[in-house]
Amino acid sequence: MIGALEEVVRGGQSSAATRFFSAGAGVSSCPRSLISRMKNASTATTAANGIAQTKTVDRLDAMPVAPNPRGLVADEPTTPLDVTVQAQIMALLKSLRSEYDMAVVLITHDLALVAEEADRVAVMYAGSIVETGSVAEVFADPRHPYTKGLLNSVPVNAERGAHLKSIGGAPPDLHSIPKGCVYQARCPLASDVCRSTRPTLQPTGAKRKSACHFPEEVTNV
Numbered sequence: 001m002i003g004a005l006e007e008v009v010r011g012g013q014s015s016a017a018t019r020f021f022s023a024g025a026g027v028s029s030c031p032r033s034l035i036s037r038m039k040n041a042s043t044a045t046t047a048a049n050g051i052a053q054t055k056t057v058d059r060l061d062a063m064p065v066a067p068n069p070r071g072l073v074a075d076e077p078t079t080p081l082d083v084t085v086q087a088q089i090m091a092l093l094k095s096l097r098s099e100y101d102m103a104v105v106l107i108t109h110d111l112a113l114v115a116e117e118a119d120r121v122a123v124m125y126a127g128s129i130v131e132t133g134s135v136a137e138v139f140a141d142p143r144h145p146y147t148k149g150l151l152n153s154v155p156v157n158a159e160r161g162a163h164l165k166s167i168g169g170a171p172p173d174l175h176s177i178p179k180g181c182v183y184q185a186r187c188p189l190a191s192d193v194c195r196s197t198r199p200t201l202q203p204t205g206a207k208r209k210s211a212c213h214f215p216e217e218v219t220n221v
């Protein structure tokens with residue numbers, strides 16, 4: 001599974017959907033048994049948690065795409081469900097992944113879900129991937145200031161009343177992306193080269209990349 005983190009604004013609403021895809025198979029009906037299982041899971045979670053009914057059914061809409069899916073894209077599949085229903089959803093996704101031998105892509109803001117379920121992660125900012133690699137490596141040693149900021153914002157052993165850390169500023173207007181790095185306005189490492197030259201994804205390890213001019217300095221942020 002791959003987790004992708006994206007800071008986006010959707011009119012104050014989170015959207016959630018599950019999509020299947022199949023390379024080169026064209027568009028056809030999703031297997032009836034698969035749709036049935038998705039709906040059964042919806043009903044089961046409804047019984048377990050009435051409040052979650054509508055949202056759960058929404059996120060388990062099986063769109064007709066492929067008879068033998070090669071992959072599944074789950075957009076915010078567990079937001080904002082309680083942990084019991086989250087576990088049911090993830091158990092179903094993992095079961096389908098094994099049964100169909102397919103890839104699963106999770107799109108989520110939930111760092112804990114990524115840590116628990118994903119093998120690789122692609123961190124997105126302003127519509128672009130700014131860092132990618134194995135979850136273990138990226139979470140342990142981020143090489144982009146935005147990734148570091150996201151991880152720092154997770155409360156760990158926070159004392160009651162303590163201020164939570166956050167990333168200052170706001171995402172750029174996507175209609176007016178600045179010259180240079182898209183993260184420059186919020187980055188504590190920003191310098192002249194960041195304001196003039198947009199960084200591209202470059203290797204920072206065997207199987208990881210970062211779009212930052214100073215990946216080695218992120219440790220000190």
Ligand code: SF4
Nearest residue numbers: 181187189194212213
């Ligand atoms: S390129 Fe510069 S502004 Fe962009 S993330 Fe790296 S240090 Fe910060």
